[in-house]
Amino acid sequence: MxxxxxxxxxxxxxxxxxxxxxxxxxxxxxxxxxxxxxxxxxxxxxxxxxxxxxxxxxxxxxxxxxxLPSASSSSTAAVASAGSASYGKPSPLPAPVFDALVNYAVSSNSTGKMREEDLRAVAGVLRRRAPCNLLVFGIGHETPLWRALNHGGRTVFLDENEYYVARVEGRNPGLEAYDVAYTTKVREMPDLLAAARRQRRGECRPVQNLLFSDCRLAINDLPNQLYDVAWDVILVDGPKGHTPATPGRMSAIFTAAVMARSRGRGHTDVLVHDHDREAERVCSAEFLCPENLVAATPHLAHFLIRAGPADEFCSNRTSTAGDAIATS
Incomplete structure (x- = not known):
């Protein structure tokens, strides 16, 4: 082995x-x-x-x-969908916020503020029409309020003091305001009205392009694009008109009346503050017309002006400034 x-x-x-x-x-x-x-x-x-x-x-x-799918894109899509559902019109200010702003403004102790009944009358118009195109003659205590109540709309302010305009714009970023060089005086009102009547079918006609107007009461030095806006609400709360040497609101009222009638279609709510003063009362009767008066407080008149061709501001041609003064 x-x-x-x-x-x-x-x-x-x-x-x-x-x-x-x-x-x-x-x-x-x-x-x-x-x-x-x-x-x-x-x-x-x-x-x-x-x-x-x-x-x-x-x-x-x-x-x-x-x-790319993300939270932000989803939010954007939701917003776009909501916007298209409402045909692109911005949403108005929520009612509780609207009311809170008005109540806060009413309870404010600031000097020079608008009376409560006048402020609530203007707010009532904005509650119904905002967001809209809002033109305000005059800058004052209520300026931030009008802008806030017209949330989502366009609000433009006009004032005769360029330094005040610049200061208010600095305190309210994004505010759209322009200064206006008024050439009128309160003491000139009778002559201005007489000239406007003589040129009723010419330079001072109720429907026209104010940018090219030679009417003494027409404001024709605003930025060009403002004349193309269909203003839904116009508030005349300026310029100053408390003394014979101040500019007065004759031009503002005439310009508001022409803008409202020249917008093409629809209607414009025109509110005149300090309507109890002679210049405001007489010019309102002449260019905004008693038949268009829809509401009033002791110091604020609310006119509803419809657009369309017209040879006269008022259907009652016998209504004159002299009649308005006599019946006041």
Whole structure:
């Protein structure tokens, strides 16, 4: 058995040595092939990875950022949907906020503020028509209030004092205000009215482009774009008119009357503050007309002026400034 085993060992030894040598060659070849295949595999994986990244980057770059799903884009879409549902018209100020602003303004102890009944009358018109195109002659205590109540609309202020305009704009960022160079005086009212009557079919006609008007009562130095606006509400609360030497509101009332009639269609609410004063009362009767008066307080008159062609401001041509003064 030992001999056999020894023989087997002798016989197996060369075979073992042979196999060992052969395995070394085969192993080297196998390892070489494996490494070769692995390199190709890595190369292929790298190529596909690079191609995938390139495709992803190209797609991301080509897409509009607004197409990417995000909270902001969802909010924007919701707002756009809401806007289209309401045909693009801005939403009015919420009623509780509207009322709070009015009540705060009424309870304020500031000097020079509008009387409560007058303030609430103006607020009532804005509650019905806002957001709208609002033109205000005069800057004062209520300026921020009118702008806030017309939230979502366009509010423009006109004043005779350019320094005051600049100061108010500085305190109220985004406020749209312009200064107006008035050439009239309260003491000139009779002559101005007489001239306007003589030119009723000419320069002082009720429907015209004020930008090119030579009527002495017309305000024609405003920014051009303001003459193209269909004003829904016009509040005449300026310029100053408490003394004979102040500009008075004759031009403001005449201009408001022409703007309302020249808007093309619809109607304009025109409110005249300090209507109890002679100049405001007489000019309102002359250009805004008693038949258009829809509401009044002791100091504020509310006229509803309809647009359209007209040869006269008032249908009752016998109504004159002298009659208005006599019946006051």
């Amino acid at each position: 030992k001999g056999v085993n020894s023989t087997r060992l002798i016989l197996l030894q060369p075979s073992s040595n042979h196999k060992q040598g052969g395995n070394g060659v085969n192993t080297s070849i196998s390892i070489s092939v494996f490494h070769h295949h692995r390199i190709w595999l890595i190369a292929l994986l790298s190529f596909f990875t690079f191609a995938s990244l390139l495709t992803l980057l190209s797609t991301t770059t080509a897409r509009d950022p607004s197409d």
